[in-house]
Amino acid sequence: VQLQASGGGLVQAGGSLTLSCAASGDIVSYYSLGWFRQAPGKEREFVAVISGGSGGVRNHADSVKGRFAISRDTAKNTVTLEMNSLKPEDTAVYYCAADRYYRKRWFARDMDHWGKGTQVTVSS
Numbered sequence: 001v002q003l004q005a006s007g008g009g010l011v012q013a014g015g016s017l018t019l020s021c022a023a024s025g026d027i028v029s030y031y032s033l034g035w036f037r038q039a040p041g042k043e044r045e046f047v048a049v050i051s052g053g054s055g056g057v058r059n060h061a062d063s064v065k066g067r068f069a070i071s072r073d074t075a076k077n078t079v080t081l082e083m084n085s086l087k088p089e090d091t092a093v094y095y096c097a098a099d100r101y102y103r104k105r106w107f108a109r110d111m112d113h114w115g116k117g118t119q120v121t122v123s124s
Contacts (some may be wrong), residue, residue, distance in 0.1 A: 001027055003115030005096040010121045011086055017120060019081040021096030028072050032099045033079040035070065036108050037092035046106040048081060057102065086122045093117035
């Protein structure tokens, strides 16, 4: 399984960015695909996830609800994180990850596969 995240960059507060995660094979259809982030000196934290299968159940961290939205394109094997109304506290390295299960709560330690991160910097 290979995951490749892209789309990070520098944006002003209130702006928007869209992250994309390209997955190998057709795991987007079968695995839960999610985004985590890690700011300097902090633990890696859950941001959003979308389940595999036909349901495409979504879950977003409280800190990003109403601002971020995760989606998937099973034909293209990609998962996208649309980020709006960005805040300086959203600054972090964002990672795409995959899990064979869909969980009630999400922790980095539970994820099966990781991609390299992409830096998101929000200036005030």
